[in-house]
Amino acid sequence: MTKHHILPRSRGGNGNGEKCNIIRIPQRLHESWHVLFGNMTIEETMEFIEIVFQGRGLRKIKKSWTGNDLYELQLNLQKETLSKEKEEKRKKKK
Ligand SMILES: [Zn+2]
Numbered sequence: 001m002t003k004h005h006i007l008p009r010s011r012g013g014n015g016n017g018e019k020c021n022i023i024r025i026p027q028r029l030h031e032s033w034h035v036l037f038g039n040m041t042i043e044e045t046m047e048f049i050e051i052v053f054q055g056r057g058l059r060k061i062k063k064s065w066t067g068n069d070l071y072e073l074q075l076n077l078q079k080e081t082l083s084k085e086k087e088e089k090r091k092k093k094k
Pocket of ligand 1 (some may be wrong): 003004005030036
């Protein structure tokens with residue numbers, strides 16, 4: 001069994017927060033998760049699945065995704081989250 005951070009450490013998650021952020025899952029499943037979803041948050045992962053497998057937000061379903069396309073989509077989803085977080089912080093300051 002291996003420890004998986006629900007919110008990745010690289011995204012601000014840690015092991016000792018108020019809310020439990022660590023689950024134990026078999027190594028094979030754990031590796032597969034990161035191969036498919038990198039270090040995306042759960043919300044980003046759900047969006048990723050909807051876009052890639054259901055064509056959400058696309059004019060028509062893209063039938064062929066290269067590894068590069070998928071990686072780029074992950075980066076874009078992560079960028080969107082970061083800018084949303086920045087926006088929320090800005091609003092809180094006001
Ligand atoms: Zn993990």
